[in-house]
Amino acid sequence: MAKKTDKKISSWDFSPSPEGISHIELKDKYDLFIDGKWVKPSSGKYFESINPSNEEKISSVAHANQADVDKAVKAARKAYNGVWGKMSGKERGKYIYRIARMMQEKARELAVIETLDGGKPIRESRDIDIPLACNHFFYYAGWADKLDYAFPNRKVESLGVAGQIIPWNFPLLMAAWKIAPALAAGNTVVLKPAESTSLTALKLAEIIEESGLPAGVVNIVTGFGDTGAAIVNHPDVDKVAFTGSTDVGKIIQKAISGTDKKATLELGGKSANIILEDAPIDQAVEGIVNGIFFNQGHVCCAGSRLFVQESVADVVVKKLKQRLDSLYVGNPLDKNTDIGAINSKEQLQTIKKYIKIGQEEGAEMYQSPCSIPTKGYFCPPTLFTNVAQSSVIVQQEIFGPVLTIQTFRTVDEVIQKANNTPFGLAAGVWTDKGSRIFNLTTKLRAGVVWANTYNKFDPTSPFGGYKESGFGREGGLHGLEAYVKLS
Amino acid sequence: MAAFLLSFSYLFLSLILLKKPMNKLKPFSSDFDPLRHESPSVDKVGVEERVARIQTRSIKNESKIQGLKLVLNMIDLTTLEGKDTPGKVKQMCYKAMHLLDAHPGLPATAAVCVYPSMVGIAKAAVKGSDVKIASVSTAFPSGQAPLNVKLDDTRFAVENGADEIDMVISRGKFLSGEYQFVFDEIAAIKEACGKARLKVILETGELVTLDNVRKASDIAIHAGADFIKTSTGKIQPAATMQVTYTMLMAIKDHYDRTGVMIGMKPAGGISTAKAALHYLVMVKETLGDAWLSNEWFRFGASSLANDVLMQIIKMETGVYQSSDYFSID
Amino acid sequence: MSRLEILKTYKIYIGGQFPRTESGRYYQIQDGKGKVIGNICMSSKKDVRNAVSAARKTFGGWAERSAFNRSQILYRIAEMLEGRRDQFINELMIQGSSKANAEKEIDLTIDRTVYYAGWCDKYQQLLSSVNPVSSAHFNFSVVEPTGVVSIIADENSSLIGMISLILPAIAGGNTCVVLASEKLPLCSITFAEVLNTSDLPAGVVNIVTGKRAELIEPMGNHMDVNATVYSGSNADEIKKLKELAVQNVKRVKTYNKKWMNEESQDLYMISDLQEVKTTWHPIENIGGATSSY
Structure with a gap:
């Protein structure tokens, strides 16, 4: 920009305007959310979640191993067989609506935690991530009792237990993309957030606990790649949903090649x-x-x-x-x-x-x-x-x-x-x-x-790739297909 | 016969030449001419998103005080009514120079803006201050008058001491595609202005689309405008962030091409301190700090000043203010 | 004195041509009585490669054909099948079918071809959507063909188990490379002859014959194949194909259906080889202060 000699002020800069964090409630240590309860990891191991903007520790998070994952899958299976798989779509929908509303009410807190834990600007977590996550639950809540309309000439059934692994770039939003359609279709869930951004998924677990959702319907297990592998390889998981790198996606695709597990992969890009x-x-x-x-x-x-x-x-x-x-x-x-x-x-x-x-x-x-x-x-x-x-x-x-x-x-x-x-x-x-x-x-x-636009997202809009960017869609009517069996 | 054919083909040729078909592209080339080239297209939804993003800027503490004072100093305090009288105009001029005497250290407004008939009154009233006299002209606000009337109107204002002329373009001509007419009219008024700076009012509320706003901005700038201005204040919608953004981008492209700065004046509808600060953010993030002075940016407004004053006092005292404590003109 | 029969060499079908396998190898198949009934190409991985090249080359053009035109071409295939009805019955019987079953199989093949001909310009409407996004954008999802598909036809069927996989693929605008049944290959090449006289552009369907044990690998690991379709229940083969798919994230669809059932055909077999593309574009003046409603 050209310098003008006659300007009256040299520059006008914005004073710092930080979002307040006094209303944030974070525990020093987070356990695993399995079967509606907070349980300690069987290894006793925890890892630190770091604020990438100042390299300070925010909290400690449990590292789930194979035994913990097994416990979570069993809880999910029990909840599927016992309650959730049998519940009417209408009732399922109301639970999902309730979760959506509770997320909305805690939107500001979720936004701040997302920013603390992941480093994204508060403007984005406040205006994009969290509202979209809430809206995703709202959108799929309404599908729960309308599945018969979704696939002409087909009977729609749930799959069972969905194992879901999500990345660190949109932590809560990706959790919503995975959990909401799975629940709407009548599946139960074992979800692993990324190791660097577990906190909003754990806050979501608190909301789910508070919502009265039957125990075991959603289980959140935190950890690293080994935790994810335990989910993918668990024989009682019916469906694997993964968002992340193409390299890891290929490992998963290979790992389940000898099984009947249904999969959706949302992988990398170079758009x-x-x-x-x-x-x-x-x-x-x-x-x-x-x-x-x-x-x-x-x-x-x-x-x-x-x-x-x-x-x-x-x-x-x-x-x-x-x-x-x-x-x-x-x-x-x-x-x-x-x-x-x-x-x-x-x-x-x-x-x-x-x-x-x-x-x-x-x-x-x-x-x-x-x-x-x-x-x-x-x-x-x-x-x-x-x-x-x-x-x-x-x-x-x-x-x-x-x-x-x-x-x-x-x-x-x-x-x-x-x-x-x-x-x-x-x-x-x-x-x-x-x-x-x-x-x-x-x-x-x-x-x-x-x-004539870019990077727009909406719960009603199917998202997913061609070629090595993966397969399956998330969002919209097409996103339901990933979580149902048609016959 | 041959001569007839020749003259006929000459006529035909000249018709083609006169038609001057638009060169589709080249909106950014150094020889850009809005009468020959298409202006860059504008996507309204994209502009709305950009504006929404600007509106999320949070202006606090020192930057807010600094910004609010800047806003006061950029105001063209305006009265443009059929019932304007010397009494009303004089009182407004006093307010322009003394925004809040109880609070020393505040700037005066940039100018007062009045009808040509009030220019002499206003000039006398602000004598000795830095406050400039701006006068609307060219059969404001409709502009529906012959060119000679508009020229007389302008000369009258300048002769009576106007430092700045706020003309209106012929929107009817613009909308019927007679860009050359619009251009020539602006150029003629510019000449009549002499030393007075010319602000060209596009009356964007009547141009409707942002593509039209951009085109009119380019024409006005090329015809000699010193400032481009959104509105008369008599048509709704008046100034909007979207329209102002579009005009700022025209100014920016002109500057990038030529190195010549053009001023910007959104007018009408900006009545809150918060809105005004967002305009400043927009100027900063499009044209840069160089435009953040009243030489290059103005607000055409009548009630904005008091809201800004109330905000300044609130920030200093921590107490929300009542309009009873701020003079209305 | 009886006439000496001409034994037909069943050549493979690549890019609208009927080349011999580049391997120069053949195998013979016999009828139930041990009589040799044909020489069959034992295709190599290079034949598969050539077939994939042909399929890729023609993919864009086939996908861009109007839906109506694809429908016309599939219907034309049905017409040509009808004309060769007796030949197919004969081939099916040589390969061990009863007359009644052979007649049923060719009839169903023809009817299934007509069925998918009808789908060509209809599935799009059922699988697409307009999505009511919250922002000022028009947003819609359409389906597009996945691309080049490798098809491992049902080993236990000469005709219906193959065409039941080919038809939904090409109805949906994909091009394909087909590995015919190893032990029942006759109808595949006769079917290729039908295709070749049916206005189907060269390369849309390519058919190779040969040893499954050798050819599953090149069918499954070719980097320019976007999806693999498999009919059957051999768990080892399925696992192998799924593993091979990983290298370029191929979609793998496996079916274990009774193809002789009338119901073993549906919209969802087309949808299995479609990608969903979602497009956004701004809409001016929606919901704003300047809305012109």
Whole structure:
């Protein structure tokens, strides 16, 4: 921005505006939520949950082993056979509605905990994660007594016990995506949150306990990969639902290959965000920012590969850089923070590794000159230009605030480049011309296509990928299919 | 016969040339001309999202005090009524210079904004202060008058001491696609302004779409506007964040192309301190701090000043205020 | 003196051509009395590769055909099947069917083809949705074909166990590579001859014959195959296919149905090879202060 000599103030900056945390109730130590009770892990082991924005310990969380998982699956089976599997859809629905309402009433607390535990800006947890999580329960609650309408000419039955493993990028929202449809369809649940973000799932367990949901219908077991493996491999689990990396998804797919377990996998992505020359450029720039910097880029459907038509490439990149400079990176609890903390030290190292690779590959890097807290895990928003389709940073999922920018000349060229990836989760298209939008949205091989928008989510809207981005859908009518048996 | 054919084809050719078909693209090239090129398209839902995001900014403590004082200093205190009298105008001018005498250290407003007939009165009333005189002109608010009347209107205001002229564009002509007419009219008024700065009112409430707002902004800027302004205050909706954002982006693109700064004035409908602060955030995050002075940003408002004053006093005393303690004009 | 019969070599079907296997290997099948009834290609993994290439090449074009056109082509297949009814009955009987069963199988094959021909332009409406999102966006989900599908046909059926898998795949816009029954392969190639005269674009259906033990692997692990469909109940084969699928996250669908039942055909077999794509676009002036209602 040009300096003007005659301006009356040198700058006008926002004073810190942190969300209060005095109303937050967190225990020093969390046990496992099994069969409606809080039980100690059989190993006696706990691990620490760290606030990634200041590296301070928030709480200790139980590490469930195979024996604990077995206990949880047994409780889920008992609840399925004894109560939940037999309950009328109408009654099931009311329980789910009640949970939804109780979550809403605790929305502020959940938002703050999500931000403390995971590092995402309070603006996002308050305005996006938590409301969407509540709404997801509301949406599926209403399905519980209407399942007969969902699949024409078929009888709908529940599957039994669902084992669910969720990632750290949207902890409570992913729990909602998994639990709500499972319960609506009449299944019981054993859910494992990610080790770095267990707390909101445990708060949800408290809400579930308070809601009077029959014991064992939802069990929350915290832990690491071994805990997840115990769920996946448990012989009495009928359904595995996983959201996470493609690598782990493949391990799971292999682990259940000799079984009849039904599975849905929501895996990685390297989604293309395509800007055509007739796009509403300023809104497209916002869409690019929202596409890659939402949740620090920890988004499986992040628009991490930007394609800009050559005739507008210069102006888009220029505007993008200017916009980057106006983003606030810092304390996730500050209401004005746009980009919070990277979720964990390991993830920050991964991101830094890719940034290094990008530089070594000869790509041109731009990082916004924002100040970054000295403590905690932070990464400034980063752009790479002068990259090629064959660059590592263009091909691999970075899962951080790092955008690669490629240019293209024709629509056919960009369709080919966008589809030239093992992934197929999402894509964005920006153009003013309707017929061109439909050409692109039809030919892009991805499960979600945002036209003239990006990173929008809704409980009614099915989400999930093509190709190595996984299979099955979550959300909407299509999301029910993952939790029912049709005959 | 040949001569006839020749002249006929000449006529035909000149018709084609006169038609000047829009060049679809090039909205960002250095030779951008809104009469020849399409303006960048604007997606309304995207603008609404951006604005909503700006409205989540939390302005507290020192930044709030600083921002509120800035807002006061950016106000064009306005009276534009058929029943305006010298008495009313003089009282308003006094208020502009003395927003709250009980509280020293507060700035004056940027200007007072009146009809041409009141310019002389106002000029005398603010004598010796920094408060500028802005006058609406060009058959405000409808603009439905011949060009010579509009020019006379403008010259009259300038001759009586107006520092700034707030003209209206011919919305009817704009909506019927006569962009050249709109452009020429603005250019003519600009010439008539002399040294006075020209604010061009688009009356966005009548342009309806953001695409139209963007186009009109580009035309006004290219025709010589020093400021572009949303509204007369006589049509609803008046200033909105969405419309202002769209106009700010036109200013930004012009600046990026030419290095020339254009001012912005949202007018009408901004009556709370909170809303005004959000406008400042928007300016900061689009054009940058350089525009955060009354040389480049104004609020056209009549009741905003008192709400800002009440907020300032509340922040200092911790007590919510009553309008009984703040003069109404 | 009786006439010497011409033994037919059953060639494989790739990209609308009938090549011999590149392996140069053949196996013979015999009828119940031990009489040789045909020479069958023992396809190699390179044949599978060629078939996948052909299927991939034609996928975009087939998926983009209008639904009505796909329907017309499937109906045309039914017409051509009807014309070869006697040949299929004969082949089924050579392979051990009773006449009544053979007649039933070809009739059901023809009827099932008509059934799926009818689905071509209808399943989309049943499987798609308009989603009432809370924001100012129009949001809809449509189904699109998964892509290239490898089909392991039922080992115990020459015709119906194969076409019951092929039809829902191609009705839904997928292209496929089919491994025919090893011991009952005759009808597969005759069916290919039907396809080849039915306006079906080359490469939409490709059929290879050969040893299951050799070919399940290349059918299951090819990185350019998006889904694998299996009919049967061999747990080892199923596990193997599921494991092979992991490398590129293939969708694996296994069926253990009595294909001779009229009911063994439905919308959900089409849906099993569809991906759901959800599209969002802003809607101006919905729910805002400037709504023009």
